[in-house]
Amino acid sequence: MSKRKKLLLSSIMCSLILGVSAAPVSAETIETFNLDEMVVESSRNHKTPLPGGFNNDSSRVGLLGETEVIKAPFTVQSITEDTVSKMAMPNQDLDTVLSNVPAIRTGTSPIKTDFSIRGIATNASAYLVNNIPGFYIMATGPITNTVGSIDAMIGPAATLNGSTQSFQAGGMSGATPGAIYLNTKRAGENDFIKYTQTFAGHGDYGEYIDVS
Numbered sequence: 632m633s634k635r636k637k638l639l640l641s642s643i644m645c646s647l648i649l650g651v652s653a654a655p656v657s658a659e660t661i662e663t664f665n666l667d668e669m670v671v672e673s674s675r676n677h678k679t680p681l682p683g684g685f686n687n688d689s690s691r692v693g694l695l696g697e698t699e700v701i702k703a704p705f706t707v708q709s710i711t712e713d714t715v716s717k718m719a720m721p722n723q724d725l726d727t728v729l730s731n732v733p734a735i736r737t738g739t740s741p742i743k744t745d746f747s748i749r750g751i752a753t754n755a756s757a758y759l760v761n762n763i764p765g766f767y768i769m770a771t772g773p774i775t776n777t778v779g780s781i782d783a784m785i786g787p788a789a790t791l792n793g794s795t796q797s798f799q800a801g802g803m804s805g806a807t808p809g810a811i812y813l814n815t816k817r818a819g820e821n822d823f824i825k826y827t828q829t830f831a832g833h834g835d836y837g838e839y840i841d842v843s
Contacts, residue, residue, distance in 0.1 A: 678709060678780060685714045685731065690782045691812065706785035708732050712816065715778050720831055724755065724772035725781070729811065734785045744772040748785060748808035760813050776827070776839045779816035785809040818843040 678687035678697075687709035692698045700707055710728060718728050724744045726737035738745035744755035744767065755767035767773060786809055822843050829837040 678711075680711050680713070684711060687711055687780065690784075691814075692782075692784065706734060708783045708785075710781040710783065712779045715775060715781065719775035719778075725775060725778070725811075725813075728775070728781065729783070732783045732785070734809070735783065743770055745769065751808035753808060757809070758811050758813055761815060762812065773813060774839075776841075777815055778813050780814045782812040782814065783809065784812065816841065 678689050680686070681688050687700070689697050689699050690703065690707045690709035692703050692705075692707055695703070698707075700709060708731075710731060714731065715725075715728050718731070719725060720727050726744070726746055729735045729746060730737045734749050736747045736750075745752065747753065748757075754769040755772040756765075756769065758764075758767050758773065760766050760773070823841070824843075825841040827839055827841075829839075831837075
């Protein structure tokens, strides 16, 4: 047998030996599993209205996240969208809605957003929209039909999310009577188109459309 044929035969034998020895190893390392069907359900809105529909059973309380109102270690109240739609005056700010919170006293001016929390005066500068401050001032408030729910956090605990100090107490006093967290409306599980007309007297008409 020539030298060339010996090299060819040796290479073929090496290939066969390596293939046979490698086959069991690859077969043992490749394993497949078929998992059972898994269904994960969640909700975009974790709040559930309490009986009557005017308040929610839970509220977003800063670093503590979504917490049951009764278990919150401070005063907090969560107002539903239904309350906003029924009690907000079309030609006024959210004062008529915030008056449902015992710690809040609202003003009477049709052009200002003044109200007080535990006797300390403040205004719409204390509003946070989706946890973002600084949208409004004393004479400018939110359009009420954009509000989905309101979380009123009363007292120093309001600093869990950051808050605006009372303008009457002075910027250097450190007074933090509370903060009002406005949560904008969200699309629901079912699609809808709602058209609403409002009338507040003295020719003050309004209209708005909600599309989900």
